[in-house]
Amino acid sequence: MPRRNPLLALDAPVVPPSARSRAAQGLTAAAALGVFALQRCENCGAVQYPPRDACVECLSARLRWRAMERGGELLSETLIRHGQELYFRRRAPCRAGLVRLDVGPSTIVALHRACEGAPSRLRLRLALDKAGQALLIGLPEKDVPDMADDPIIRETTCAPRARKALITDAKTRVGRAMAEALVAAGAEIVWAGFAAPWKPSPHLEALRALGPVTPVPLDVTDESSVRELAGSIGGKVDILINTAEHHRPGTIASRSGIETARAEMEVNYFGLLRLAQAFSAALKARAADGEASSTAWVNLLSARALSNDPAHGTFSASMAAAFSLAQALRADLQASGIRVLNVFPGPIEDEWNALVPPPKLSPEALARTVVDALERGLEDVYPGEVAKDLIARFLENPKALERELAG
Amino acid sequence: MRDAARPYEDIVVAAPVTVPYTRHSIKSAHWFLAQALARLIGSARIRKTDIDGLAVSSFTLSPDTAVGFTQHIGLSPRFLEHVPMGGASAIVQLRRAARAVEAGDAHIVACIAGDTNHVDSFRLNAASFSRFARDAVYPYGSGGPNGSFALLTAHYMRVFGATPQDYGKLCVAQRQNALTNPLALFRKELSLQEYLEARPIADPIRLFDCVMPCAGADGFLVMRRAMAKKLDLAHARLLAAIERHNGYPDDPIQFRGGWALDRAALYDQAGVSPKDIDFLEAYDDYPVMTLMQIEDLGFCGKGEGPEFVRRHSFTTQGSFPLNTSGGQLSMGQAGAAGGHLGVVEAVRQLIGMPLGAQVEKARLGLVSGFGMINYDRGLCSGAAILAAPGGRKKRGKR
Numbered sequence: 001m002p003r004r005n006p007l008l009a010l011d012a013p014v015v016p017p018s019a020r021s022r023a024a025q026g027l028t029a030a031a032a033l034g035v036f037a038l039q040r041c042e043n044c045g046a047v048q049y050p051p052r053d054a055c056v057e058c059l060s061a062r063l064r065w066r067a068m069e070r071g072g073e074l075l076s077e078t079l080i081r082h083g084q085e086l087y088f089r090r091r092a093p094c095r096a097g098l099v100r101l102d103v104g105p106s107t108i109v110a111l112h113r114a115c116e117g118a119p120s121r122l123r124l125r126l127a128l129d130k131a132g133q134a135l136l137i138g139l140p141e142k143d144v145p146d147m148a149d150d151p152i153i154r155e156t157t158c159a160p161r162a163r164k165a166l167i168t169d170a171k172t173r174v175g176r177a178m179a180e181a182l183v184a185a186g187a188e189i190v191w192a193g194f195a196a197p198w199k200p201s202p203h204l205e206a207l208r209a210l211g212p213v214t215p216v217p218l219d220v221t222d223e224s225s226v227r228e229l230a231g232s233i234g235g236k237v238d239i240l241i242n243t244a245e246h247h248r249p250g251t252i253a254s255r256s257g258i259e260t261a262r263a264e265m266e267v268n269y270f271g272l273l274r275l276a277q278a279f280s281a282a283l284k285a286r287a288a289d290g291e292a293s294s295t296a297w298v299n300l301l302s303a304r305a306l307s308n309d310p311a312h313g314t315f316s317a318s319m320a321a322a323f324s325l326a327q328a329l330r331a332d333l334q335a336s337g338i339r340v341l342n343v344f345p346g347p348i349e350d351e352w353n354a355l356v357p358p359p360k361l362s363p364e365a366l367a368r369t370v371v372d373a374l375e376r377g378l379e380d381v382y383p384g385e386v387a388k389d390l391i392a393r394f395l396e397n398p399k400a401l402e403r404e405l406a407g
Numbered sequence: 408m409r410d411a412a413r414p415y416e417d418i419v420v421a422a423p424v425t426v427p428y429t430r431h432s433i434k435s436a437h438w439f440l441a442q443a444l445a446r447l448i449g450s451a452r453i454r455k456t457d458i459d460g461l462a463v464s465s466f467t468l469s470p471d472t473a474v475g476f477t478q479h480i481g482l483s484p485r486f487l488e489h490v491p492m493g494g495a496s497a498i499v500q501l502r503r504a505a506r507a508v509e510a511g512d513a514h515i516v517a518c519i520a521g522d523t524n525h526v527d528s529f530r531l532n533a534a535s536f537s538r539f540a541r542d543a544v545y546p547y548g549s550g551g552p553n554g555s556f557a558l559l560t561a562h563y564m565r566v567f568g569a570t571p572q573d574y575g576k577l578c579v580a581q582r583q584n585a586l587t588n589p590l591a592l593f594r595k596e597l598s599l600q601e602y603l604e605a606r607p608i609a610d611p612i613r614l615f616d617c618v619m620p621c622a623g624a625d626g627f628l629v630m631r632r633a634m635a636k637k638l639d640l641a642h643a644r645l646l647a648a649i650e651r652h653n654g655y656p657d658d659p660i661q662f663r664g665g666w667a668l669d670r671a672a673l674y675d676q677a678g679v680s681p682k683d684i685d686f687l688e689a690y691d692d693y694p695v696m697t698l699m700q701i702e703d704l705g706f707c708g709k710g711e712g713p714e715f716v717r718r719h720s721f722t723t724q725g726s727f728p729l730n731t732s733g734g735q736l737s738m739g740q741a742g743a744a745g746g747h748l749g750v751v752e753a754v755r756q757l758i759g760m761p762l763g764a765q766v767e768k769a770r771l772g773l774v775s776g777f778g779m780i781n782y783d784r785g786l787c788s789g790a791a792i793l794a795a796p797g798g799r800k801k802r803g804k805r
Contacts, residue, residue, distance in 0.1 A: 017534060017545050024542040050543035050782060056656075075660045076565070078557035079610040080548035084530040087549075093610075094548035098558045098783060100659040106783055108547050108558070118565060135546060 004290055013287035013336040014086045018131035023051035026065045027134035031126045032379035036070050039063040049105035070123040072101040097138055109138040110152050127156035127377050130337035157377035158296035158339050161186035163238035168193045174363040175243045176203035181367035183212050193218030220244045220271030230278035241298040244271050247352040252313040261314035268318040276329050284336035296339045299326045303344040303387040306394045307401045346386025359385050417632040418505040419642035422450040423751035428592055428623035428739040432523050436467040439521035441480050443624035447517050460486035460513030464496035464520035464743040486513035493778025494690045496520055497746035498789030502648045504629035521624025522742025529620050539782035550609050555780045557609035560695040562660050567710040574694035575602040578615050580721035585733025588763035592739040618692045623741030625751050641758040643793040647676035650789035665788035666703040677792040681705040686728035686766045688749030690777040691736050700775045723764040746776035757795040770795045
C-alpha cells in the first residue's frame, strides 16, 4: 500500500445517513451477525421489504425475521453522480440497482462493480455501512477474483490486509494466535503489546520472528503506559484488538476479600476504559484516511458477559462491565465510522478454563473467527459451539439461561 | 363490476393564478401560499370571507398544515383539506373540492399549492421524505428523486426501446412552449444536441431531464357554474376526474401508473375518448413519466410511447400539444405546486387566456398529476378532463 502523502489534508470522517425506523433495525441486527434476513409473515408467508409493522398482504402483525435465499434479478441500475450527502459526494459516482428478489420484494441495492448490467442474476449480501446501519449489496452470482477490493466491500468491511494492528496483550496463546492470524491475513504491521517484561513468554518470543510484528510495551492497568504507547503509535493504528484479560475461576464466595475481583476489573473493565480514552481520538481522526484508513476496534469479551456463569462469578461480572463499556465505545465511535467488533467466545482452551469440560475453543480458532469477522465487517460474533448455544438460549429465554448456568 | 362514480354537476374551475417562481427564496411557504390566496381573491374580485373552502398542499409548510395556515391568513373555512400528495395534489384537491361544492359543504373552494426553496430545502426534503425512503433508498447514494427516476428510466428504455432522442424531443418541445411564457424560469432555446450532451445527473438521466426545484405557488377556485356566472368569471368545466394510490403494487418495477386502472372510468365520466382531447398537461418531473402518462391515459398502448413520440409534434401548434406552458421542466417545480401548474395552464388555455401561445380550438384538455416516490415508485396518480365553457372558446373577465 503506497504511503499516504502527509502534506495532503486529512479528510474528516463522514458517515452515510443513519436514520432508520425501528423495524428497519431488524436488518441491522442481521447484518451485525452476517446473516441475510428479511421479515416473513407467519400468517400468510409473504416476505416484506422495506421492513414493516404489518404484513403488506394480510395485515398480520406476526412478522418474523428469518434467514432468506439471497438470489434475485437486476432489473435496472443507475450511477448517482450528485448525491445530496457529503459521504456519497466523496464517493461519487455511486452505482445503485433495483433487484427483484426470488423471495418476492423489490429492493434497491448498492452494486458491486463486478455485477453485470440489467437484466442479470445476482445475489445479495446484507452488510453494515459506515454509519453502522444495514446496507443491501448486490454481488455477481459467482465470486470473481479480488471481490474484496470493490469500494463498497471495502467500506463495509475492516480487512486487516495492508493495515496496521495493535494487539494489546500478545503474551498469551490467544494474543499470539491473534497476531499470527493478522500476519497471515496480510497486515503490514502488528504491534504486539506486552506487560511485565520481567515475566518471560514463549508466545511473545515466537512472535518476534515474524516480520510484521513489533513488540511494544503496554500495561492496560497503568494509565501512563497506555498514554505513552498511544502517543507513539496511536496515530498509525488501524485496528485495535484488545486481548488483555485477567481471569480467575471461582464463585463469588470461594475467596475472601476482593483483590482477585479487583484485578479482573482492573484489566477487563478499566483496561478497556484506559485504552478507549487514549486511543479513540486518533482512531476516529483517521477513519476516512484513504485505502488504509483506521477501521476497527475489537473487544475479546466472553459469552459469560451475556449471563453470569457463577463458577466464574467475578470474571463474568467484569466481562459484563466490559461489554457495557464496549457498547458505550461503539456509540462514541459511531459518527466516525469505526466498527466496534465485540467477540463473545465460550470457554477457551487456556489455563483458566482447565476445569471446564469440552467443547472449548482453541485460541487459533478464535483468532481465525476474529479475522473472518473483520473481513466481513461484522459487529457481534459468538465464536464456537458453546458461545452459539449460550446466545441462542439467552435470546430465547434469559431467565431460563440464568437457572441453567446456576446448575 | 363497480358502480361508476356520479358525473360532476356543473362544477367549474376559475381564476387560475401563479405566484411567480424564483430559484431560491428566504421567504416561507406561508408567504407564497398567502400570495396565491391574495391573487385568487383579486382575480375573482371576491372578498376573502367569500372563500369558505380551502385545500392546501406544500412540502415546506411544516410544522404547519392547512390548519395552522387558516389562522395565519385569517380564514374560517367550513371545508378544509391538507393534501400531501406531491404532484397529484392538484387533481386530488380538485376532486375533493368538486364533491364538497356539489354537496353544498362549501360554495367557493380555494385550491392552492406552494413551496419555498431555501438553499438546503432540496437536501432536507430528500433526507426525510418518507419512512421507506429513509430506510431503503436514501442510504444508497442519497440521489433523491433523481436516482429513483433514473432507475425507472433505465428500465423503461431497456424494455420498451425508448431512446434519449425520444425523451429529448419532449423536453425540446416543452422548452419551445416556454419561450413565450413570461413566467417560465427557463426561456433559453434548448436544442436536442444540448439535451443529449448535458451533464449526467444519475445515468441515464441528464440535466435537462430534471425539473429545477424553485419557490412559488399556483392556485385556482372551484365553484358551481352558476356561481361563476354570478361573479362573471371565466371558467373551465370539470367533466371527469380520477385518482389512484399505490396502483399495481405487484409490478416488480414501475412501468405503468394508476391512470391505467381508471382511465376507462375517466373517459366514460366525461363522455369523450382520447382522440377528442386537444391538449395534455402531463406531470413531467422527468420525461419517462410523461411518456408513461401518454400510454396510461390511452393515447397509445403500453410500450408504444416511443413510436408515438416519433410520430407527433408536441409544441402548442403541434399534432399533440403537450405541457403548453413549458411544463415543470421549463417553468420550474415549485414543490407541491407542480401539479397545479398543469391545472392552471389547462384552465388558461380553455378560457382563451394563456400566458404564452394558445392551442388552437382548445375545447378539451386533460391534466394529469403524479407524485410521491415513497420507496421505489410514485404512489399517487390522478387525472382530470376539463372543457371550455359552453363548449366554445369564450372570452371573459380574468
